Amino acid sequence: GDEINSAIVQIPTLLNRFITINEGNRQYIILIEDMISFFMGYLFKGYEILNTYTFRITRNADLTIHEDGAEDLLIEIERFLKERKSGAAVRLEIDHREQQEMQIDWLIDTLELEPQDVYYTNGPLDLTMVFELVDHLSHKLKDLKYERYTPQVPQSLGNDNVYDLALKRDIFFHHPYESFDPIVDFITEASEDPDTLAIKQTLYRVSSDSPIIEALKNAAENGKQVTVLVELKARFDEENNVHWAKMLEEAGCHVMYGMTHLKTHSKITLVVKRVNGKLVPFVHLGTGNY
Known part of the structure; x- marks a missing residue:
């Protein structure tokens, strides 16, 4: 049969996770990964898109800092930080909202993971995005937010320095x-x-x-x-x-x-x-x- 190719599209962390679309007096919010998936055909023209899925890799950040042999701890920490970015994968999360058949064996093999290291979620990945969503909609959600707390001036000081x-x-x-x-x-x-x-x-x-x-x-x-x-x-x-x-x-x-x-x-x-x-x-x- 025809050859099946796989490709990875990396989403830069500098981009906002949410895309806002205004239509009349309504505002729609779309996750950037969903929009990329929807328009994937524009990225791979001439190819038939069989399926797309969003995934996230967790890497081992608990690397060893060799303090004993380090002449300069600052240099050793900088080396450690470079290694952390390419640390071994320990978990693969996959957004499984579409419930479609996925060809992920190649990805598991590439990351040198075991099947038990793969987690399927019935929803978006990395829910820390909710903080960004609240900030994004803060002007419309005032009634649902706690008032900003202002710390009190310590009474123990009085007027003293x-x-x-x-x-x-x-x-x-x-x-x-x-x-x-x-x-x-x-x-x-x-x-x-x-x-x-x-x-x-x-x-x-x-x-x-x-x-x-x-x-x-x-x-x-x-x-x-x-x-x-x-x-x-x-x-x-x-x-x-x-x-x-x-x-x-x-x-x-x-x-x-x-x-x-x-x-x-x-x-x-x-x-x-x-x-x-x-x-x-x-x-x-x-x-x-x-």
């Missing part, structure tokens, strides 16, 4: 119910205060818009002694932390990469200031991320 109050007593902040702003101010103010001698801090996970990184860079540029322990082995944040580590080093911070065979998961900041001619340490100890 965090450093002035810390000289009198310990302060307890209850996040996320109370605002994180006093902690940001704690580090930002230290970066600008002429009486600050040193800032030492641990970073495990850092949000992309965290003002803490800018404050630490600013402190180093202002001549403070800044030491930062960036935990490069924070799971699935390794790439981000490599980026932050390089950025802090370029700004003049002394950056450490954590301890061999251990993860530094603590969130600690030490600020040393000169107060009335004496060196006074101020410590923030927390359970969240900076």
Whole structure:
């Protein structure tokens, strides 16, 4: 008979998962993989399309970091990240909504999987897309969404500066119910205060818009002694932390990469200031991320 060929169409992650089509006062939302499947004939002109299906591969991300033999942990982590992208497949998920016969033996063989590693789902894959859908329709779903919560200004501070109050007593902040702003101010103010001698801090996970990184860079540029322990082995944040580590080093911070065979998961900041001619340490100890 005629030769049967198989082809894979990769959907770039930068594309939105949803396609919106407006018709009159109605709005239709279509998954991008369904639209690609519907118009597959335009991609493979001259071929008869027997069937199409959407699949997702889960790869082994639990690779070994060779810490003992690594001269530079930063270089070893970068090598590890490259290997992770091509790690061995451990699961194959297939969207089986169409309930059609599928020729997937070639795919299973290519990925070196066993039949028990294949999961058929009667619905779309990767349901994290629901977050994107809610954002996409947020202007039309106001009645179905919780109001955005605004953290309260900590009453324990009153009108006091965090450093002035810390000289009198310990302060307890209850996040996320109370605002994180006093902690940001704690580090930002230290970066600008002429009486600050040193800032030492641990970073495990850092949000992309965290003002803490800018404050630490600013402190180093202002001549403070800044030491930062960036935990490069924070799971699935390794790439981000490599980026932050390089950025802090370029700004003049002394950056450490954590301890061999251990993860530094603590969130600690030490600020040393000169107060009335004496060196006074101020410590923030927390359970969240900076």
